[in-house]
Amino acid sequence: MRMLLAIGLVVFVLSAFGQTPQGDLKLLEKKVERKYVSNNDADGVFFSLYKKVFSDQILNDCIYDRSCSAFSKDVFENFGLIKGVMLTADRLTRCNRATYAEISKVHINEHGKALDHWDYYVKKK
């Protein structure tokens, strides 16, 4: 009986304090080996060129959660050329602090970006 108790105690202590540095090391290795995922979705030539060369080089402090280039891509895909050009140009004139100041709190997300998506411009009955 006493033997059993002793064994039980040992098992309990082992399970309680059995910190496994080996397991921790594995976790650390996993953490170190993580890769940065780049989103290589199929863009058109124009957008991929913009993204690769210009996007980082210019001061693009977009006030919107869906950035101007992504928004432009959306409207071109969904509305075609003419409406796409118009909505993109309109969006570019709207992408500034003066517009931001007039947007209500409800339409600003938790990262402080204003909400403006292509489907706002679908004509509804």
Added chain:
Amino acid sequence: MSTVKLLTTGITMSKRSSLFAFFILLLSVNMKAQRFSEGGLGFVKHLENISAYKESLLFLKKYEQAYGESDTTFLYQGRASYFVKDYNQSILYFDQVSENDIDYWNQAQFYAGWQSVRVGDLESAKDYFQNVTSEKSIRGLKSLELAGLCLLTGDMPQYEQYISNLANIGFEYKTHYEALEFVHERIVNRKQKSPLIAGLMSAAIPGAGKFYNGKAGQGSLSFITSAIMGMQAYEGFRKDGVESARFIIFSSLFSVFYVANIWGSVVGVRVDSMQFNQENYETVLLHMHIPIRLRYN
């Protein structure tokens, strides 16, 4: 204490009396299946306090497997799902709370009703709020919720009735029904803007349509953009003539921005009224939410 007593007397008990004890215990297990134990409820509340909602859901699932379902398990699963913002699931749990315990029932109706509004199901929300019993302590809250709902569905006569009711029975909700009144006034006083006028104004002076729509900053920047493009095109025209590359490039850029400014003013009116509605919806939703949370925390 009672365990010890039972065991010590049990040794000398006859077979029949131990059978009797067995059935008493069996009975108490059955009773248990219907009532949530004090310890279990305390633990679930503790889990809510430390914001471990997923653990709470897991525990309650286990509890149901062991002792069967009860109003308490449904209510607290509903609450946990509500806290993790799984609204549809939460409504399903609250639906199963029965009318046996009035306090649980009302709580479930309020939360299910508010979440129905949150997910946009105003029809069921009305049913939920009307299911609430008309006890004195929650009469005000019920009126407030129904007033908010009427405001969202656009049922203004009914809304005014609830609000006038609230002045008598729900004085503690003063800030909240005043907020509803504010939204109500905004909706009533809102002048519907015409896309046609906005478009025409923007065609005459770039950005004017946006001023008309109440967006002065956006309008002035539209004007500045168009003006800069226009001046550059004019410069090309004056210096190099109509057929020069400079004029063609800048005049097409100007045309794009000019037409886009008209286009933007026209669709802007619609987008703006959509955003106006959304804003009101969120405000009303907020002032329907806070009192429920304060009442049933």
Added chain:
Amino acid sequence: MRQYFYTCIFLFGCVTTDAQLFEENADSLFKAGEYELAAVRYEMMVFTSEEDEAIAELLLKKSQCYKALGDFMESTKVLERTSSQISSELRLKVRYEKALVYYLNGQFQASYGELLRLKLVGQKLPEAYTHLEVLNLFAQGKWEDAKVLLGSDSFKLNEAEIDDIFAGRIKYKNPNMAYKLSLFLPGVGQAYSGYFFKGIVSATAQSALVGFSAYSLYSGYFWTGGMSGVALFYTFYLGGARYAKSLAIQHNDEIAQLLSKRYLDHIK
């Protein structure tokens, strides 16, 4: 007769404790890989315990459930609930665990803070703690400090092994320095951060724009030169400086990752 008693005792057990819900105890649930259930089970024990010491031990185990699930955020939250009024041995364990999950969660400052507090206690720390300290120094860009630490007695590394880890061009790039350099002369900041080609692209674009503006103004196109030229130059100028800064941060991250990888490969 006896079987009735056993049945009675069993049923009574059902009635008195909700713990009966779980057939297995927390530790065996943990061993079986049922980490979510084990976490709930540990929390039930926390709920009924009253001593800080016992609670801290249970919370430590609960945090390991979340660590095993890969939810390091939750793990840190659980550990933050431990009281400080516990035995020094246990506190050591809690601090180590905190440092580890903070690191895994990417909160390097907090992780290093815990390690420094561990050091203040003055005890000789086991190996696992020192690994974490080195990795933290790598992650924070304090590579020189890391090198000094690796040369100390607690690491059984010789000169050649350290040089092996720090092979190649290992140099910390100051992000603010990169920003200022690019403001001073466009493209230089990017080159400083180790991206020479990107620096050239930026410099070319900006000098082209300056040339365009100057030419336009000189030939009398005031609107074109003043607006298109200068405005575009302005976006490229400030944008380039900001890009140089982010490139320096990216460079440091990559080097930190490389060093950590080499170090972990080495101690394996």
